[in-house]
Amino acid sequence: MILKVEGLVKSFGNFEVIHHWNLTVEEGEKVVLLGPSGCGKTTFLRIIAGLEKPTEGKIEIGFERLGFVFQEPRLIPWKTVRDNLRLIEEDEGKIKTILELVKLNGFEDHFPSQISGGMKQRLNLARAMVVDPDFMILDEPFTSLDIKVKMEIMEDLMEIWEKRRFTMLMVTHDVKEAVYMGDRILILSKIPSKILREIRINFIRRDITNRDFLGMESRILRFMLE
Amino acid sequence: MRILLGLLIFFGSWLILSMMLSQSLILPTPMETFSALVEILRDSTTYSAMLSTIAKGFMILGLIIAVGLPVGFVMGLSDKIYELLRPTVMIIQSVPVISWLALVIFMWGIGWKGPVLIGFLSLLPISIFTIVEGVRSIDRDLLEMVKVYRVPKIKVFKYVYIGSLIPFIKAVVDVSVGNVWKTVLVTEFLCGDRGLGVMISWARQYVDVPRIYAITLMAVGLGIGTERIAKKLMSLTTRRWGM
Numbered sequence: 001m002i003l004k005v006e007g008l009v010k011s012f013g014n015f016e017v018i019h020h021w022n023l024t025v026e027e028g029e030k031v032v033l034l035g036p037s038g039c040g041k042t043t044f045l046r047i048i049a050g051l052e053k054p055t056e057g058k059i060e061i062g063f064e065r066l067g068f069v070f071q072e073p074r075l076i077p078w079k080t081v082r083d084n085l086r087l088i089e090e091d092e093g094k095i096k097t098i099l100e101l102v103k104l105n106g107f108e109d110h111f112p113s114q115i116s117g118g119m120k121q122r123l124n125l126a127r128a129m130v131v132d133p134d135f136m137i138l139d140e141p142f143t144s145l146d147i148k149v150k151m152e153i154m155e156d157l158m159e160i161w162e163k164r165r166f167t168m169l170m171v172t173h174d175v176k177e178a179v180y181m182g183d184r185i186l187i188l189s190k191i192p193s194k195i196l197r198e199i200r201i202n203f204i205r206r207d208i209t210n211r212d213f214l215g216m217e218s219r220i221l222r223f224m225l226e
Numbered sequence: 227m228r229i230l231l232g233l234l235i236f237f238g239s240w241l242i243l244s245m246m247l248s249q250s251l252i253l254p255t256p257m258e259t260f261s262a263l264v265e266i267l268r269d270s271t272t273y274s275a276m277l278s279t280i281a282k283g284f285m286i287l288g289l290i291i292a293v294g295l296p297v298g299f300v301m302g303l304s305d306k307i308y309e310l311l312r313p314t315v316m317i318i319q320s321v322p323v324i325s326w327l328a329l330v331i332f333m334w335g336i337g338w339k340g341p342v343l344i345g346f347l348s349l350l351p352i353s354i355f356t357i358v359e360g361v362r363s364i365d366r367d368l369l370e371m372v373k374v375y376r377v378p379k380i381k382v383f384k385y386v387y388i389g390s391l392i393p394f395i396k397a398v399v400d401v402s403v404g405n406v407w408k409t410v411l412v413t414e415f416l417c418g419d420r421g422l423g424v425m426i427s428w429a430r431q432y433v434d435v436p437r438i439y440a441i442t443l444m445a446v447g448l449g450i451g452t453e454r455i456a457k458k459l460m461s462l463t464t465r466r467w468g469m
Contacts, residue, residue, distance in 0.1 A: 049374050066374065074371040078389040087385050088375050131375065 008057035019192035030168040035188030041171035063135035067128030073120040075112040082108040118149035138170035254436040263440035279421040286345040294353030302361025319351035341413035360394030
């Protein structure tokens with residue numbers, strides 16, 4: 001067990017966002033929280049990252065190094081690609097390896113304003129990778145990307161995961177992303193949000209036009225629209 | 227080319243206006259002014275006066291950077307410190323120069339300390355409040371990001387705070403450089419023992435209006451020159467931050 005959440009409640013004043021969540025994440029798992037916008041997904045990740053305090057409940061954390069891929073890249077505009085990583089990790093060798101891993105080699109001396117949206121998100125991913133995480137949080141990391149770039153980055157991320165096997169906790173409102181990325185999908189309700197259902201994905205899903213993939217996608221969509 | 231044309235328009239208008247007024251006591255012609263300027267520049271004491279004014283100006287700028295920036299930074303970081311110090315800074319901002327003048331004359335008499343202190347106090351509040359605004363406008367998302375990755379404070383200061391504050395530091399330098407010579411000349415005029423302001427004061431006593439205009443031209447040159455140098459220095463510094 002790398003993360004255990006028991007009876008988690010989060011309210012902002014009288015406004016309850018998260019209503020009694022219970023979940024456990026095992027080491028090496030890829031868990032996706034799938035739910036509508038504004039259901040408290042990001043709030044949950046912020047609690048795990050220590051940026052918010054829960055109102056009620058218990059959280060047990062078993063990881064040491066956290067990587068966080070933010071929804072918007074949160075890069076330092078006046079620092080180059082390399083320096084944005086140097087903020088987190090000084091080891092030049094490690095930076096070089098990670099930049100190669102996320103296919104940003106050759107752009108080390110570019111500033112964030114000189115690279116595309118997809119590359120910024122790759123740098124966001126690189127920053128999370130450079131800490132050599134045992135737990136990786138991804139907060140709707142592909143929202144602002146077009147489908148082609150999104151697919152490229154998702155494929156690369158899965159390749160990286162195959163090599164490094166860190167635990168992943170991702171939130172999204174996109175069913176396709178959830179099915180592609182997760183071993184386990186937790187479907188959330190509207191606020192005050194509850195975990196409605198847990199779905200395990202057992203097929204190999206690299207092809208998003210595959211019949212199993214499309215079947216799973218439509219099954220989840222039907223459930224969410226009910 | 228356009229600058230030359232602009233200067234030509236300025237001096238041409240000055241010439242026409244002075245000829246229309248035809249009263250050297252109010253507006254001498256550019257020729258009278260330039261001849262007074264040549265005379266001033268031939269006098270070796272002019273250079274020591276100019277150096278004295280420059281030294282005071284740089285002393286004020288140094289104090290603004292050494293005091294205004296850190297105080298503004300701390301006030302921007304902490305609401306409690308802001309509320310504690312704000313009344314003092316606002317009082318300093320509101321006190322008329324003439325009151326400071328009375329105070330420094332009682333304390334030190336005429337000399338260099340008065341102009342430096344008054345110049346410093348006149349420019350300090352705006353530099354503090356500019357930096358406070360800068361600190362408050364730092365991207366909260368970046369601060370959260372460094373918190374998640376537990377980046378050491380010294381690195382956060384170097385990478386995030388300084389970089390975010392560069393445009394505000396630039397604004398402080400721009401405003402201070404633009405105003406420091408005016409402040410120094412006024413305070414030298416009122417309580418200085420040496421400097422261009424004192425030279426204007428003496429020229430006024432002798433009703434030597436072309437001389438006043440000539441010294442003013444020197445002060446304008448000083449202002450433009452330092453502004454250019456400051457801009458160059460700032461752009462060299464900010465290049466390090468990719469700005």
